[in-house]
Amino acid sequence: MIESLLVANRGEIARRIIRTARRLGVRAIAVHSEVDADLPFVREADEAVCVGPANPAQSYRNTEAILAAAESTGAQAIHPGYGFLSENADFARTVEASGLIWVGPGADAISAMGDKINARNLMAAAGVPVAPGTTEPAADLTAALAAAGEIGYPVMVKAAAGGGGMGMGVAADEDALRTEYDKVRAFAERMFGDGSVLIERYFPRVRHVEVQILGLADGRVVALGERECSVQRRNQKLVEESPSPAVSPKLRERLLAAAVRAGEAVDYRNAGTVECLLVPGTDEFFFLEMNTRLQVEHPVTELVYGLDLVEEQLRVAAGLAPTFDPDALSPRGHAIELRINAEDPKRFLPGPGVIKTWVEPTGEGVRVDSGYVEGNTVTPFYDSLMAKLVVYADTRPEAIARARTAVADFALAGPKNNLPFFTELLDNQEFTAGTYDTTLITRMR
Structure with missing residues (x-):
């Protein structure tokens, strides 16, 4: 069994992971932002390291600070919990390249499933049912309108790199699609750094x-x-x-x-x-x-x-x-x-x-x-x-x-x-x- 575990998360899920780690005799290491210093997960860990200010980009998504905390505490493994860096393939690769154990799926699996279009295509090839939709990003509004015409309205407009219910819109007709396409694309570029959009059949009751x-x-x-x-x-x-x-x-x-x-x-x-x-x-x-x-x-x-x-x-x-x-x-x-x-x-x-x-x-x-x-x-x-x-x-x-x-x-x-x-x-x-x-x-x- 792993001997020491750094939990790269906060709050409820960090506390949850620490509880199991301590039951198993695994040394539990917490990282926390300045504003979270008084939360229970920090006190309940065997060791805790502050990794930055409240802004997640400077703390819980700060890969350099988290890896430095792992090195300074002698952590053997990193558990990312959910959210933050948990589905960041580059971080998973960096963790393993640093000689640490990544408690999660391999970086290649994370990458393959992180792009919704790629994931749909892989699943279809594996015999998993997928809803009618595009097999490649809708490069522009013209392509989106053509795809929707083939799929049939209403359609869901999705950020290919999105997740957690973010970066989605529903279009009941062409006028709505013109609005939603631009809105989702802009959101995706801002939030995920990837403006790729897919068009998929929307089911009103599901x-x-x-x-x-x-x-x-x-x-x-x-x-x-x-x-x-x-x-x-x-x-x-x-x-x-x-x-x-x-x-x-x-x-x-x-x-x-x-x-x-x-x-x-x-x-x-x-x-x-x-x-x-x-x-x-x-x-x-x-x-x-x-x-x-x-x-x-x-x-x-x-x-x-x-x-x-x-x-x-x-x-x-x-x-x-x-x-x-x-x-x-x-x-x-x-x-x-x-x-x-x-x-x-x-x-x-x-x-x-x-x-x-x-x-x-x-x-x-x-x-x-x-x-x-x-x-x-x-x-x-x-x-x-x-x-x-x-x-x-x-x-x-x-x-x-x-x-x-x-x-x-x-x-x-x-x-x-x-x-x-x-x-x-x-x-x-x-x-x-x-x-x-x-x-x-x-x-x-």
């Missing part, structure tokens, strides 16, 4: 279902069930659950097999997620993208499969066999995750501030992965996620009931927060029936 995969050290790729992620605002997830109430046993078999093929197509190692769009009322699904990292929502898979995915990541990176038998995977029960964000519960606009009250719910089947405690300040420099409230029970109705109680018992004051939204959602008929899709929040609002 479910977002993803499969957790794990590429093992021996070369095998295994699928650890699916997660339903359709409760979204602005194409970003708020709730995840496993298993999906929309996936039948036969569909699950096809979905998981396709995810394994996707991983095998890029010689995948470590944890990753194959995201798909599922057309409601049918067994038709399409590849959306592959996230080459640990997902925010990994706890629901952990609870249903009884695994610690961070431990499995460390074992793969160290060249060790998994803790489980890949041929005898046996999911049980139902898990639901609610993302507790510092944001307005109506319009979902950020609302940072000092946490005056923070009392987490407890009890059977309740897990809270948090990045803050009472007295901490949620700053505007980073993602608004404060904690993940995860519940587990034998059945979905029992899990929903447990979630209602947990939300009511979560005492939080100071920053704006979306707990009131979850109170509303957990009583929503579409959600409780399991018939919802990605437009649910729009209809609720």
